[in-house]
Amino acid sequence: MASLLSELKRRNVLRVAAAYALVAWILIEAGSVLLPTFGAPEWFFKVYVVLVMGGFVISIIIAWVFEITPDGVKLEKDLDRSTYDTTSRGGLNFVLIGLLVVALAVSISFNLAGLHDNGTIAKIGTTKSSVAVLPFENRSADPENGFFADGIHDDLLTRLSGIDALHVISRTSVNEYRNTSKRISVIGEELGVTAIVEGAVQRSGDQVRVTVRLIDVAQDEQLWEQTYDRNASLQSVFELQTEISSNISSSLRAALTPEERERLASIPTKNIEAYKLYVEGRIDLGERRFSTLISARQKFEQAIALDPDYARAYAALAETVFVLYANHQAISLSDASEIALAAVERALSLDPNNAEAYAVRGLVSARTWQQTRVGSGNIRAADDYRKALQLNSNLSNAYVWFSSLRETENDVEGAIELLAVALEIDPLNRTPFVNLPGLYALRGEVDACTDLLLRGMDLFPNWELPLGFLSVHLQKLGRLDEAVAWSVEHARRSNDPLAGSNAIGIYRLFGDIDAIGAFIATLPADHPVTPIGVAFEKFARGDYQGTLDVLGNAGDSVLGANAIVFPLLTRAAIMLGDYELARDLILRSNPRFAADSSIAVDRYELSEAVVLAFVDQKLGNNQAAKRLLDQALTTSASLPRVGFSGHGFRDVQILTLQGQIPSALDALRDAIDAGFVSEMGFDFWRFDEDPLLASLRAEPRYIEMRQEMRGLVEAMHQNVIAARAADDWSELRSRAASGLSASAL
DSSP, X not given: OHHHHHHHHHTTHHHHHHHHHHHHHHHHHHHHHHHHHTTOOHHHHHHHHHHHHHHHHHHHHHHHHEEEETTEEEEGGGOOTTSOOOXXXXXXXXXXXXXHHHHHHHHHHHHHTTTTOTTSGGGGGXXXXXXXXXXXXXXXXXXXXXHHHHHHHHHHHHHHHTOTTEEXXXXXXXXXXXXXXXOHHHHHHHHTOSEEEEEEEEEETTEEEEEEEEEETTTTEEEEEEEEEEEOSHHHHHHHHHHHHHHHHHHTTOOOOHHHHHHHTOOOOSOHHHHHHHHHHHHHHHHOOHHHHHHHHHHHHHHHHHOTTOHHHHHHHHHHHHHHHHHHXXXXXXXXXXXXXXXXXXXXXXXXXXXXXXXXXXXXXXXXXXXXXXXXXXXXXXXXXXXXXXXXXXXXXXXXXXXXXXXXXXXXXXXXXXXXXXXXXXTXXXXXXXXXXXXXXXXXXXXXXXXXXXXXXXXXXTOOHHHHHHHHHHHHTTOHHHHHHHHHHHHHXXXXXXXXXXXXXXXXXXXXXXXXXXXXXXXXXXXXXXXHHHHHHHHHTTOHHHHHHHHTTTGGGSTTIIIIIHHHHHHHHHHTTOHHHHHHHHHHHOHHHHHOTTOOOOTTTHHHHHHHHHHHHHTTOHHHHHHHHHHHHHHHHXXXXXXXXXXXXXHHHHHHHTTOHHHHHHHHHHHHHHTOOOSBTTBSSOTTTOGGGGGGTTOHHHHHHHHHHHHHHHHHHHHHHHHHHHTOOHHHHHHHHHTOOGGGO
């Protein structure tokens, strides 16, 4: 080792290495500032650094192989060192010192100039610049021209979000600041951005004036302002938006690729009425309420009728229809898929780079695959999500929908990470506030689930969806009276016919079958869920054949066939003793069981796996039943017991079917101690009729615990009766925030 070090010194390799390191320092320091100044993208700087560092290896090799002599550069092997002294290198030492001084001077000057400050716009050459475009002010005398301001704002957002070098806050978040009086610094802090775009639009006759300014949030200083006077024709307005987008990206030092420049210059429609309808529809879609979604669908359809080549309108229609299915069950899955896919394919034929169309196509593929989780639909969906994000890395919905796919693939942490990215892009995106709670509940964090749902209500007081989710969560926590209170509030705030439907399972537990019938009677005759409601009422009244008659021929044409219809049909068949039919129904709704007998049972199949095991026992398929029960017990142990994502009493059923009666009773005790008071919310059966628990009913411990549960349920039933009589549910609703359990009061 000593001889190698001596040889390195003798050949001046160490001095050359030191000299190159100093030169590299200077080059990288200078490049980190100068390259962004000339618009170089981030990837170019990375390549630049790799090349500079690669030169280090080359310089070491050259120093080892060659030597500088008074007679020129010679190969080391050809050098006669008896006639050439290499020990004196005073000149090289002075060069090293000089380079060190220069490197320090460069570093100090850059820092004193503020060029490395993390909080300033100047840094945005090496990291994405974050910007929020606030809704534009309408300064036109005619309020009807408000769509012009909204349209310019929406289109500008669309264009900027397609620039990969920019981190652009999505429209759902910035729209919350419409007509706000908040200071720019406060908005910037709330949205986590370094720059904000403000604008105003004034239309008079065939002329339009647009004023735009770019503000540095940290310094509260105006970076750029421009007033544009243009003809009010759509082509002129779209050309103006291209110019504004280019000016903003230039001011933020965001280099544009040729593809991005091409997209910026696109003209989405030449029909001003179609444009107006599209803009209004986008605002309605962003509200994510039942009534506004219905309105959005109508406006997008009208826009397409006026301009059959309006690609963005097709993509927006596809999204709207599928959200109506996913959030409100106002359209069947088959119809939603057919309409959405046709619209998406039309959008992509008109605009192959439409990121939103790819994202919606991914959503349709994912939801279809989620029904059975058989085939490669999840792979196609993931590919479409990635394509959408490649075209527009600021598309928050793509992250949200991708998260749902990962959750279904049992990648909970991956799903949470994707939602975190979505909220970074779109801090006020509504959907994560109903998706994240379920993921936290799945990790056993039931309080975090409650808090997030309540936070969603506070942030979006006119959005009804979190109320329904909270009602389900509270029911599965065993807080039935609170669940009813929130269900009543859900129905009061929403014009969705299904709002408040979560309460019908609780009414059944209370023995109030007439309340179920009254709710079902309010459903429109042509609503996709109406047959399911009618079938559930018949099941609750013990008319199991009636349940089969209502839904037996509906199959997949009825909304949520795999999630609701088949389990209800299966249990009706079991109550009638038709185990062959029950088994056929389970395999039809869970084709993974039929396709592979060795399939591992996961949380999505847990409930039906246990019922299938019971049916297999009845049919003499004991080995198959044993395998299912063993796997199901392992899966249930990995899940929380109560709350939105809890399994409830599944282990009690499993242990009972395995003949482990003492363990089943212990599990029931654990469930009650955790807050479990009823199977409703986890299954269609009540304890007193659940055939899977038949072996427990004569056990004294079971009888004692069953009586305890009945007492808790009756106390909550009386709370509901009192609240309904007083028409005051506020006290019950307030408990969610305080964390008080009804059984403790």
